Amino acid sequence: MNHELPADLRDVAAAVDRLAAADRAEAQGLEDRVMAASASSLNAGGLRLVHAASGREVPAPPRLVRAAWSTPKRLAAALALAGAALALVVAVRWAPRPAPEQFELVNAEREVEIWLAATVPFDTALASEIGLLSEETARLREGLAGWAWNDSFDEGSL
């Protein structure tokens, strides 16, 4: 086989031949398993794998699943992503929120306060002090009133 080689390369070529021969010889019963895996493909097609040790057929899973199992990091990443998505759905769906009637009441109070602040100036500090308004609402009123009167002043000056 190595007759075309220069004399000084024949020893290394022979060594490579011995290595290759050892590889070819090592798989006991390879032909039987290849036959078992492939014979039906002549007519039917499709992939069959035969386990080297037992000689039994290994069910070939779908390509995508095989790829996923063969890359544990990808599988772990996919699972983590699915978990995060599930957690997000749970958080959005079952998060605590105000009851609808409570929400409407708050809005109605705000609307009254905004109307009062814009139209009826009165001493919000006093109102807060005597308990008519909460401190927060008083601050809101002051801000809105300032804005409303400044706006009226500007219009008047024009």
Added chain:
Amino acid sequence: MTEGDTNVTPDASADMAPLLAAAAKGDGRAWGAIVAAYSRRVYALAKSRCGSAELAEEITQSVFVTVATKLGSGGYDERGKFESWLFRVAMNRVRDEARRRRRQASPSDHPGLLAVANETGPEPDEGAMMSRLREAMGRLSDADREVIELRHHGQMSFKDMSELLDEPMGTLLARHHRALRKLKRMIDGQAEEGSDE
């Protein structure tokens, strides 16, 4: 002579046409003869490249499933180039696997380490030589290694290699010489390093 050499000659493809025609019609014995002639050559090629017996067998099985499917469905047109076609299928599978392994590479996948781990030489001196040889092959460039593996593990003729790799025979002969010379230098260098210690 080893078990893998009993049914094989590099020029076997010349007489393949009747076998291929019979196998394509579902003749199990013809298909068995094809498997006997080529499966160990494909296996050795895959084993040398991947360094894993298990993976080499999986690749070999899938190559023959592909070939059988093509034959059975009329997807192969016999023009006396069966061997180069078969090894093209095998090399594509080996390259796919190499790409997949590079994507998932870990430090333990070093070809030299794999080669040593899979080394099976029964005699200590021969075993050490085979180990050095595998390690040296792992250090060859892909192109050099491909020529060595197709020629020695796949037992291909330079004519079939020329068809497979689409290169002139003269170029392949020169590449083969060059790759062997590199191997020889590496092995001699390792032997000198070993004797210095």
